[in-house]
Amino acid sequence: MSLLGLERARLGWWVLGLALGGALVFVVHAFVGTFVFGVFLYYATRPIYRRLRRRIRPPSLAAAVSLFALALPALLLVLYAFAIVIQQAVRYTNSGLFDLSQYPIDQELLDAITDPERLLELDLSSYLSAEVIGQLTQSLSSAVDTIAFFGVGAVHLFVMIALAFYLLRDDRRLTDWAVSTFGDGRGVVLAYGTAVDHDLKAIFFGNILNAVLTGTIGVIAYTVLNVFAPASQVSIPAAALVGLLAGVASIIPVVGMKLVYVPVALYMAVVTFFVDPQLLWFVLVFVAVSFVVVDTIPDLVLRPYVSGRSLHVGSVMIAYTFGPLLFGWYGIFLMPMLLVLVFHFARIVLPELVRGEDIRPFAVDPGVEASVPAVASPEPPVSADGEGPTAHDASGDETEPASEKRDERDRSDGTDERD
Incomplete structure (x- = not known):
């Protein structure tokens, strides 16, 4: 085949690849x-x-x-x-x-319900008017939508x-596929991926830790607040449950916890209004404690520290604040991901690109270099039980010994396992 034919074939494959990539981007964007x-x-x-x-x-x-x-x-x-x-x-x-x-x-109503003859005498056509049928259709449509x-x-x-x-x-x-496909032999892709993976693990696992801490704060705050309730009718219903639900809802910041304590506050306000309107001050105190102690302080102060300890606290706070405002409910997860990707690109790759030099993996911090095979010591680490070298995943987590890990792999291409 001529050189022109090879170039056309390569161009055709690039067009197909771009089309498939566009379709994949469309699917990911839709969901x-x-x-x-x-x-x-x-x-x-x-x-x-x-x-x-x-x-x-x-x-x-x-x-x-x-x-x-x-x-x-x-x-x-x-x-x-x-x-x-x-x-x-x-x-x-x-x-x-x-x-x-x-x-x-009423006895007459009871007779009308239990007497078959009187039921047959009813004029059903009066109950099958266009208005009634329209209301029935609308109700069925709402049920189907639900x-x-x-x-x-x-x-x-x-x-x-x-x-x-x-x-x-x-x-x-x-x-392995990403490193073998996009790697350049210097370990740059692995270094960048290791740094990103490490921070994503800290941020997302920190969300779970933040939810646990927020739930604990909510349980303590609401239980203590119930001690000062002026009456049992206006106290916080199931204070421990409300605190735990607030902790779970804190995974979605800005809006999440409000889905819990706002309905509870409305319920307490209605009950208090019928019991004694002068006790509405307790409802206002509940709203203030929920907003300041349970919602604002953990979301703006505690979350950045437990979720992004290796990143700048201010940048993590901004990501958590503006993420839901820019993208919706999933912005709490998407914005920190973008922050991590941009941060490590600017730290590892961008300086080399600006200077026009070769991108080298030793641009990674020394703390991360230890887990990057391209710059790691040639002497493999030994597992705690002394059975042999210990494998590390992309985030530096210790896994089973490398000999066991090789037995798990179903590939037989002879590629050596990274320590």
Whole structure:
């Protein structure tokens, strides 16, 4: 084949590659929130998976158990909430609220309901007017829309869990492919990816830690506040549950916790208004404590420290603040990802590009260099149990001995495993 023919063939493959890349970008853009939250689940469960994988085989089972371990506290919280609801329902039942004997029923109405002949005498055409049919159709349409909404939500949830599952199980293969495809032999791609992976793990796992700390603050604040409640009717209902739900909702900042304490405040305001309007001051105190102590302080002060310890605290705070405002609910995960990618590009790659020099991996900080094979010591680290060299993942996490790791791999291309 002539040189012109080879160039045309290469151009055709580039056109096909760009078309496929554009299609992939379109899909990711359409479901960007789903993919971003799936990545968050991956980083949130990866520390658990790294430890369970040593004891649970195969890796697919370890990944499934890790995801369940992350979801177990949320499941227990939902069960606790249902227990509170059932307890309240039993209390109202025992108080006689649902006792039908307290509600007198007219004898004529009872006869009309129980007498078949009188039911047949009813003129059903008066109940099948166009207005009634329109209202019925509108109600059915609303019901279908509600079912479709929950169905689409279930599909998105399935995709998030599936993405996190396969990233946990096959992240090493993805890393190897990226390094072998885009690597230049100097370890630059691996150095950049290691730095990004390290900070993403700190940020996303820090979100879980922030939720735990915020929930603890909420439980303590609401329990103490209930001690000063002027009456039992106007106290915070299920203070511990409200605090835990606030902690879970803190994963979505700016708006998340307001979905918990605002409805609770409205409920308390309505109850207090009918009991004693002069006690509305306690509702205002509850709103102030929720906004300042439980919402603002952890979100703007605590979160940057637990989520981005290797990054500038101000930049992490700005990312968490403007992310949801720019992108919506998933901006809490997307904006920190962009911050990490831009920060390490400017730190590792950009200086070499500006100076026109070769990009070298030793631009990475010494603390990160230890986990980068391109600059690591030729002497492999020894595992704690003395069985042999210990493998490290892209984030520097210690995994099982390299000899066991090689047995897991299903590739047989003879490529040496990185220590």
